[in-house]
Amino acid sequence: MAKSNITVKVEGLDKLLRSLDKQRDEVKFLVSAELRDSASAMEEGAALAAPVDHGFLKAGITSKEENDLSFVVNSAAEYSAYVEFGTLSSVKIPPGLEDVAAQFKGAGIRHGKGMRPRSFFFPQLDKERPKLIKKLKKVLGAK
Numbered sequence: 001m002a003k004s005n006i007t008v009k010v011e012g013l014d015k016l017l018r019s020l021d022k023q024r025d026e027v028k029f030l031v032s033a034e035l036r037d038s039a040s041a042m043e044e045g046a047a048l049a050a051p052v053d054h055g056f057l058k059a060g061i062t063s064k065e066e067n068d069l070s071f072v073v074n075s076a077a078e079y080s081a082y083v084e085f086g087t088l089s090s091v092k093i094p095p096g097l098e099d100v101a102a103q104f105k106g107a108g109i110r111h112g113k114g115m116r117p118r119s120f121f122f123p124q125l126d127k128e129r130p131k132l133i134k135k136l137k138k139v140l141g142a143k
Contacts, residue, residue, distance in 0.1 A: 030139045032068045038132040039063040039071035045124035046075065050083075057083060061121075075121055084121050088114025097122060 043063040050058040060076035077083075081104040085091055090113065093101045 027139065028068060031136060034132060034135045034139060035069065035071050036065065038128050038135075039065075039073050041131075042073045042124040042128050045127060046073065046121045049120040049123065050075075051118045051120065057120075073121075073124075080121065082115060083118050085119075086115055086117035088112075090114035090116045092117045094119075094122060 040063055043061055047058050047061045050061060052058055057075065057077045057080060060080075061074070062076065063071060063073045065071050075084075081101065085093055085097075085101045085104070091101075
């Protein structure tokens with residue numbers, strides 16, 4: 001049997017691949033912008049909601065970009081978790097944050113019955129998450 005060669009030439013494939021790379025970069029840029037906006041909104045919301053005595057807690061709330069698709073919102077005051085969750089018998093830990101709160105259990109100074117929680121940080125996450133998901137779905141063309 002004779003060997004036959006079949007050749008298929010797809011014209012414009014290189015152009016299509018370049019276009020897909022460009023679209024990927026554009027989508028990455030748009031997703032990054034939405035993440036940045038959400039991180040900034042969380043930072044701003046937490047700073048507005050933070051209780052103020054001398055302003056150290058409020059001033060220590062920041063957001064920063066680790067890379068295009070990773071942003072961190074941080075509260076730098078060492079006592080942030082105690083303000084967020086309360087202390088001793090006044091501790092209130094929202095569902096889903098048990099592991100976060102456990103990092104601080106027993107690490108503080110104990111006085112009296114404890115300090116009631118004055119949540120300022122994680123409510124911002126709860127507030128911003130659905131907005132971010134909606135924006136990302138729009139960017140990605142999902143429903």
